Amino acid sequence: MTDPARAVSPLLPEPLTEADRDFPPVVTKYYKTLDGKRIECTLCPARCRVADRERGTCGVRENRDGVYYTLVHSRVCSAHVDPIEKKPFFHFLPGTTAFSLATPGCNMACTFCQNWEISQFRPEQIDCRRLPPAQAAAAAKRWGCPTVTFTYTEPVVFTEYLLDAAAAARGAGLKAVSVTNGWIEKEPLHDWLQVLDAVKVDLKAFTQRFYDEMTGGRLIDVLDTLVRVRKAGVWLEIVTLLIPTLNDSEKEAASLARWVMKNLGPEVPLHFTRFHPQYRLRNLPATPVATMERARAAALATGLKFVYLGNIPGHPGENTACPKCGKVILKRYAMSLTENHIVGGVCEYCKTKIPGVWA
């Protein structure tokens, strides 16, 4: 495990920012050196070319004299105990809690971000606390959480911390999962998949136009991540936030679902969640429930077995039905599990094996 205090470059005679004293920068391995002290970040497909004293689009990685640092190792801006259903993971230890962590920053700039006050700010602009990996695992145990979750902002930008904290969690007998936009390069993703037990990917939409206009990311890279996670055998769930007029057509939902069916298989859960006005996208209303239901029907019609609706408390689309006998085997209300009829990974009623991580 990287000790951030030891990884501070000897090239730095003094801290360059006030916060460096509390949160020592850590040299990242995800970059290439260019001419004139410039570097190319190889962490995400944005592939930022960063001049000396500048940062990448994430705002949390900085070039100092041609060496690239992450400024957010162990620099936690949010830590909460949440139901795992809030992530949402519906097929991963249902009814348990997750010790949920975030550092500042994101490599996208979604206009509808619900956590923009931490994802779209630089680390020095936010009140943070130092939480080294071992302490994160210990805190999760203390709070009775079987899982440490990296979430709220974008774990891609704090990959070094994720890797160390996930390893610490596993070392403490816990599981580690990540909630991500999936915009990550192959090498760091490979590293993730060595230490994570599950990944939830926000597939923002199924058109590049949406990614261009609303996120700053690239659809094709996210699809590649989905395939790689699935192939690695790490548990995968997908969430798409349906936003009125922008990505909520029945046709797009069907196209997305067909792609999932073809490339990932019928057992990957797909969640459609309801948009509420946020951040820079306050001119649109909440997504009509009928629109959500049409999207779900279109996705189920492609053959996917588990298609959920989120942010509609009490809706039947929150529940898990056995794909064979049709009975509700996991009943939820909002973010809480209210009934569980899966025993030993199989349907209590018809004994059909249900895909997921249950213990």
Added chain:
Amino acid sequence: MNKWDRREVLAGLAGLWALDLPAGTPAAGDVGVAFRGTVEERAAAAIRLATGKEPAPFFKAVVSPRDVVGLKLNCLGGRPLAPRVELVEALVRFLVRAGVPEERILVWDRSDRELQRAGFDIRSDGGGYRCQGTNGQYDKEVVESRSVGTCFSSLLSKRITKLINVGVLKDHDLSGISVGLKNYYGVIHNPNKYHGNNCSPFVAHLADHPHIRGKHILTVVDAEICQYNGGPAYRADAAVPYGAVAASADLVACDFWGLREIERIRREKKIKSLEAEKRAPAWLAVAGEIGLTRVRPETLRVADDRAGG
């Protein structure tokens, strides 16, 4: 040229013509550039050449004693490539002579640390002008300025009523140059989100916000050196002595002038133009299209104090 076309704007810069005025000539150019005398004398001359007025009368005409005047510095390059303390304090003295109480003058940048690295002392209270960083104090609400969505430094949005942009003459790896408008990336919380497409149209779109466009009264460029390549950080091997102070009451004119000078020196040094390196500041044409400037690059008048002396 009726329409602002990026290529024509950049081509037009080659035709900039200088008003070779004798020292002390009060007639105004769009940009005043002064090489003679002390730093304070150069600052005064640059303002006089740009506005046709001595500094105190100029400021008296655009600032009231009730205003809080913010001087936004560009300190990223550290002491070698930041506005000098002597220049900033000369500007403070001009403002005081114009009737602005010293404690209503705020010298600022993104953080205390950056200011200190550039040689400034932090002065958040007591007598004299104020000098402090935003230090993470950004507005809680996001505001839109065309394609830019951001939270402004609360110092700018809540306190400052008149704005002086104090930049330097330097190349920028992404935006092509950082002379005038680009300095305003330092007043928002998320500048890194607007580095794509060589910062275009974002530099111009940000400056169109009333916090900037509505408050700007003067741009001053500390051109003691010109970093013609390798910016925005300081690189001794890509900087040359320049020895001037430039000023303009126009929001954009110093950028036109700065681009011309950086490109000229790049030609002298036999390195590729910014255009050839695919990082020409296309945002300058956007600035023209959206009316940030009354100046057109092909007719920009640069008043220089060296001629006739």
